[in-house]
Amino acid sequence: MDEIYSKVVCRENQLNDLFNLFGDDNEPLPCSIFISGSMATGKTLCLQTVLNYLSYKHVFVDCIECYSSKIMFENILSALNDEDEDVKCENFMDFINCLNRLQNNYEPIVIVFDRVERLRNMDQNLLPVLLKLREFCKLNICTILVTHLIFENFNFKFGVREPIKLYFPNYNKEELFRIIFLYQKSFVQHLLNHFDIEDETTELIEKPELFANFLNAFLSVFYRPCRDLIELKHMARLNFIKYCEPIIKGEIQSNDLTKLWRHISPILKTSLELLYLRISDMRQFKPSPGKENSESLYAKEFCLEKTLKDELSSTKTFAQSFELPYFAKYLLIAAYLASYNPPKEDKRLFMKNHGKQRKQMRQIKAKAKINEKLSTQLGPKVFTLDRLLAIFYAILEDKIGLTSNLLAQIATLVELKLIAGSKEIDLDTAKYKCIVGYDFISAIAQTVGFNIRKYLYDFI
Amino acid sequence: MRGSMDTDPLAIQIKLVRKYIKLKLIEDNVLFRGHDQERNHVYELLRRTVLQGESHSALLIGPRSSGKTTLLNSVLHQLSRETDLENDAIIIQLNGLVHSDDKLALKAITAQMQLENTVGERVFGTFAENLSFLLSCIQTGVDRRCRSMVFILDQCDMFCHSGISQTLLYNLFDVTHSQTAPMCVIGVTNRLDIMELFEKRVKSRFSHRHIFIFPNEVNDDDRYDIISPLEGRKRLFVELLSLPLEGSVSPRKKRKSRKSIAKTDETACTSTVFAIPEHILKGKLDEQCLSTMDRAFVSDWNAHIRSLIENEKVIDALEKLCYYTVDEQTFRNVLFETISKLSPTKPNINVIDLTTAIDNAVAPEHRVKVLQSLSILELSLVIAMKHGMEIFDGQPMNFEMILHRYTKFANEHSSSQSVPRPVILKAFEHLQALEIVLPARTSDVGGAAGDASSSRVQKEYKLYTLAVPAEDLGRAVDTFKSLPTEICHWYSNSVV
Numbered sequence: 001m002d003e004i005y006s007k008v009v010c011r012e013n014q015l016n017d018l019f020n021l022f023g024d025d026n027e028p029l030p031c032s033i034f035i036s037g038s039m040a041t042g043k044t045l046c047l048q049t050v051l052n053y054l055s056y057k058h059v060f061v062d063c064i065e066c067y068s069s070k071i072m073f074e075n076i077l078s079a080l081n082d083e084d085e086d087v088k089c090e091n092f093m094d095f096i097n098c099l100n101r102l103q104n105n106y107e108p109i110v111i112v113f114d115r116v117e118r119l120r121n122m123d124q125n126l127l128p129v130l131l132k133l134r135e136f137c138k139l140n141i142c143t144i145l146v147t148h149l150i151f152e153n154f155n156f157k158f159g160v161r162e163p164i165k166l167y168f169p170n171y172n173k174e175e176l177f178r179i180i181f182l183y184q185k186s187f188v189q190h191l192l193n194h195f196d197i198e199d200e201t202t203e204l205i206e207k208p209e210l211f212a213n214f215l216n217a218f219l220s221v222f223y224r225p226c227r228d229l230i231e232l233k234h235m236a237r238l239n240f241i242k243y244c245e246p247i248i249k250g251e252i253q254s255n256d257l258t259k260l261w262r263h264i265s266p267i268l269k270t271s272l273e274l275l276y277l278r279i280s281d282m283r284q285f286k287p288s289p290g291k292e293n294s295e296s297l298y299a300k301e302f303c304l305e306k307t308l309k310d311e312l313s314s315t316k317t318f319a320q321s322f323e324l325p326y327f328a329k330y331l332l333i334a335a336y337l338a339s340y341n342p343p344k345e346d347k348r349l350f351m352k353n354h355g356k357q358r359k360q361m362r363q364i365k366a367k368a369k370i371n372e373k374l375s376t377q378l379g380p381k382v383f384t385l386d387r388l389l390a391i392f393y394a395i396l397e398d399k400i401g402l403t404s405n406l407l408a409q410i411a412t413l414v415e416l417k418l419i420a421g422s423k424e425i426d427l428d429t430a431k432y433k434c435i436v437g438y439d440f441i442s443a444i445a446q447t448v449g450f451n452i453r454k455y456l457y458d459f460i
Numbered sequence: 461m462r463g464s465m466d467t468d469p470l471a472i473q474i475k476l477v478r479k480y481i482k483l484k485l486i487e488d489n490v491l492f493r494g495h496d497q498e499r500n501h502v503y504e505l506l507r508r509t510v511l512q513g514e515s516h517s518a519l520l521i522g523p524r525s526s527g528k529t530t531l532l533n534s535v536l537h538q539l540s541r542e543t544d545l546e547n548d549a550i551i552i553q554l555n556g557l558v559h560s561d562d563k564l565a566l567k568a569i570t571a572q573m574q575l576e577n578t579v580g581e582r583v584f585g586t587f588a589e590n591l592s593f594l595l596s597c598i599q600t601g602v603d604r605r606c607r608s609m610v611f612i613l614d615q616c617d618m619f620c621h622s623g624i625s626q627t628l629l630y631n632l633f634d635v636t637h638s639q640t641a642p643m644c645v646i647g648v649t650n651r652l653d654i655m656e657l658f659e660k661r662v663k664s665r666f667s668h669r670h671i672f673i674f675p676n677e678v679n680d681d682d683r684y685d686i687i688s689p690l691e692g693r694k695r696l697f698v699e700l701l702s703l704p705l706e707g708s709v710s711p712r713k714k715r716k717s718r719k720s721i722a723k724t725d726e727t728a729c730t731s732t733v734f735a736i737p738e739h740i741l742k743g744k745l746d747e748q749c750l751s752t753m754d755r756a757f758v759s760d761w762n763a764h765i766r767s768l769i770e771n772e773k774v775i776d777a778l779e780k781l782c783y784y785t786v787d788e789q790t791f792r793n794v795l796f797e798t799i800s801k802l803s804p805t806k807p808n809i810n811v812i813d814l815t816t817a818i819d820n821a822v823a824p825e826h827r828v829k830v831l832q833s834l835s836i837l838e839l840s841l842v843i844a845m846k847h848g849m850e851i852f853d854g855q856p857m858n859f860e861m862i863l864h865r866y867t868k869f870a871n872e873h874s875s876s877q878s879v880p881r882p883v884i885l886k887a888f889e890h891l892q893a894l895e896i897v898l899p900a901r902t903s904d905v906g907g908a909a910g911d912a913s914s915s916r917v918q919k920e921y922k923l924y925t926l927a928v929p930a931e932d933l934g935r936a937v938d939t940f941k942s943l944p945t946e947i948c949h950w951y952s953n954s955v956v
Contacts, residue, residue, distance in 0.1 A: 020797075023482065039893075092560070123560075169829060224836045226837075
């Protein structure tokens with residue numbers, strides 16, 4: 001028992017609840033249990049440990065794998081069946097008959113449905129029957145529904161038998177600390193595998209205090225935007241290597257906490273940008289910049305990774321990485337302007353003599369500011385090829401002819417998924433939409449020295 | 461903690477108590493309380509069908525877990541003791557949830573009539589043909605005597621949806637009018653508007669016998685008095701949790717128990733009243749087990765239960781439960797949770813356990829808990845969205861608008877760490893996964909934007925509505941642990 005509590009930390013209450021509900025010694029199980037709680041709060045882990053400890057007959061069904069009820073039924077039946085035989089089961093009636101045939105004593109059976117929110121889109125009668133499966137098959141059977149949604153999100157068309165509801169709260173900061181701290185050994189091992197370190201520094205790194213300090217610093221930055229244990233663990237693993245680097249190199253003493261903090265805090269800030277993105281997945285096996293490896297393959301791969309990371313980390317470099325031709329850039333800008341400006345205002349924005357509308361304009365502008373419904377927030381609008389070309393010629397200083405090359409570049413932009421539209425250019429009916437963001441387009445505009453704000457209706 | 465103390469007599473007793481009461485809570489679907497009139501009605505119907513070969517049809521209507529199925533079970537149980545039910549009648553139980561179409565229903569009927577071999581590979585044109593064949597089978601049976609049929613259709617409303625023409629219901633009701641076989645059809649449903657669901661031709665064949673069962677309406681010994689829901693719950697509490705005292709009770713003890721019970725429940729005097737019907741116990745609990753229970757312990761336990769309902773806190777909690785729901789299943793779940801907490805170290809029911817179980821059952825506030833489990837960034841987005849919806853009269857918003865509001869706030873408060881845009885987008889997607897924000901339906905957006913292209917809109921510009929009520933959000937913000945004060949202020953400072 002104690003073993004379980006030490007294995008599954010910070011979930012004592014939940015484990016106790018489960019143990020109590022399941023009871024022991026062929027006690028009747030509850031009809032159904034509904035377990036909810038955010039992602040990565042140990043729902044499945046707790047269930048697995050408890051059921052394994054009690055050694056009840058149980059099945060775990062991941063509803064993501066079961067896109068039809070037939071697959072689900074057959075999975076459950078074959079898992080419950082000791083003998084290897086193919087079970088055919090089309091519907092609930094067969095399922096219940098099979099269950100009754102499989103077993104006729106009062107031995108407890110538990111069926112766990114993980115990610116049960118997936119079943120909402122399937123047959124209407126599926127969940128109501130699962131919730132009262134016990135009534136139908138006269139066995140000591142219990143269905144457990146596990147999901148990250150709450151019970152209210154399951155809008156049953158006709159009511160259901162109320163399950164017993166359990167809620168798994170998120171881990172708080174201290175609990176997260178405790179859990180990640182359990183992985184200290186593996187983190188250190190991971191570090192040692194990829195560096196050649198003298199024994200004395202190894203000792204320094206293996207000190208739990210060092211890791212505790214690191215975790216404190218880490219959580220102070222990461223706890224605010226992210227509470228997902230899996231993600232935090234992943235990021236901690238990546239950053240711990242960087243944290244230990246100056247110690248390995250002998251630049252900072254391992255007990256000089258302020259210096260270490262100063263070293264790590266900018267690194268943590270930058271890696272915050274990569275949260276959830278998992279870009280540096282492959283890079284985690286390599287030393288961070290400054291400690292180049294001699295092997296050329298290593299270095300090459302490393303460079304590739306690095307550029308990819310840099311490109312994705314800022315839109316600006318990402319935009320530049322496309323290396324579009326000069327006219328294509330202008331075309332893209334024109335497309336952006338066409339998407340985010342109302343066609344009515346084209347005359348005013350792009351023509352030199354647009355008449356005297358100043359006064360009226362100011363009123364509209366004032367209205368727009370209050371409204372906050374800027375068109376940059378509402379998303380791009382569709383435009384025709386004619387309009388695109390008109391704006392293109394208006395913003396371009398030098399005059400060029402409308403060649404097939406130019407039109408081919410539009411196709412290229414579509415291929416690159418910078419503009420959405422049909423691939424073949426039908427000059428009469430083609431409609432396009434610019435699907436790049438403002439950051440991207442302003443980076444592009446900068447490279448050609450074009451002030452895009454001047455031509456955006458929202459910003460005038 | 462558990463299992464090590466098997467030899468301890470108290471531990472064995474407690475285990476037995478736990479098991480017995482759990483069985484009673486979960487498995488006892490025969491013992492029916494109250495509603496004598498309705499029960500007699502159903503009993504009469506079934507008895508006349510079985511013994512005199514009359515045909516009937518009836519609808520049993522009542523809200524969820526008001527005891528409709530239990531009533532039928534108890535009537536059937538009584539009939540099986542009084543008559544030779546097995547040879548006189550065939551009972552066929554169908555459930556609208558399981559037997560979701562006519563083919564399945566026929567299969568189930570065939571199976572329950574044990575006619576699979578007779579039917580074999582025969583192919584039938586219509587449902588009616590098949591049914592009449594089945595009926596003719598039982599008529600030309602071995603003893604040439606017709607057995608009556610009892611059809612129990614649980615979730616009757618589902619049979620109205622399944623077939624377009626409601627074939628099953630039509631045929632069954634039709635047979636009750638023809639003289640082919642004595643048949644009783646009892647539909648069980650929780651929909652009051654069941655009659656509107658019936659087709660005209662089905663309706664005309666139905667006998668229009670409605671039997672309504674409503675909770676809270678306990679008529680006691682023919683004096684039709686309505687006791688308060690709380691009183692009913694208290695009685696049920698004692699009935700469900702008490703243990704049977706077996707055998708001859710010594711007069712001294714009997715007097716004592718009568719005295720104490722008299723205050724709450726007169727019917728509880730007889731000692732076997734709390735027992736589970738025997739046929740349910742079969743195979744699940746040893747008969748001997750129960751007799752090994754210490755009599756003094758049992759009477760102590762019963763006294764403990766009775767003392768509990770005098771407890772003010774328990775009464776308050778039960779009152780709260782009645783205030784929220786009359787659903788008996790919820791009540792049983794609460795008791796189950798409480799009982800399962802019993803252990804050798806805790807041999808009595810803890811009042812706090814009971815009250816927390818009731819609180820969890822009736823007002824779980826899981827939504828508030830979900831909101832509290834969000835990271836601060838995610839909560840800020842929710843608040844930004846709430847403000848935005850306030851300004852625009854609940855119009856749906858897209859990510860860009862929410863981001864705009866959020867950055868405006870974040871720029872004003874330099875103390876909050878700045879977070880890059882991809883991370884914010886990811887946080888927003890997390891909110892989507894938790895269904896705190898839901899995609900707005902295209903019809904809400906208006907004709908212009910609601911065309912086919914709306915499915916191809918980039919994710920930043922998809923429109924969402926907030927799916928949590930403002931009250932829940934407010935409570936979550938109020939009780940959020942270590943929430944930065946500026947966010948608290950931001951929330952409470954109304955924008956409008």
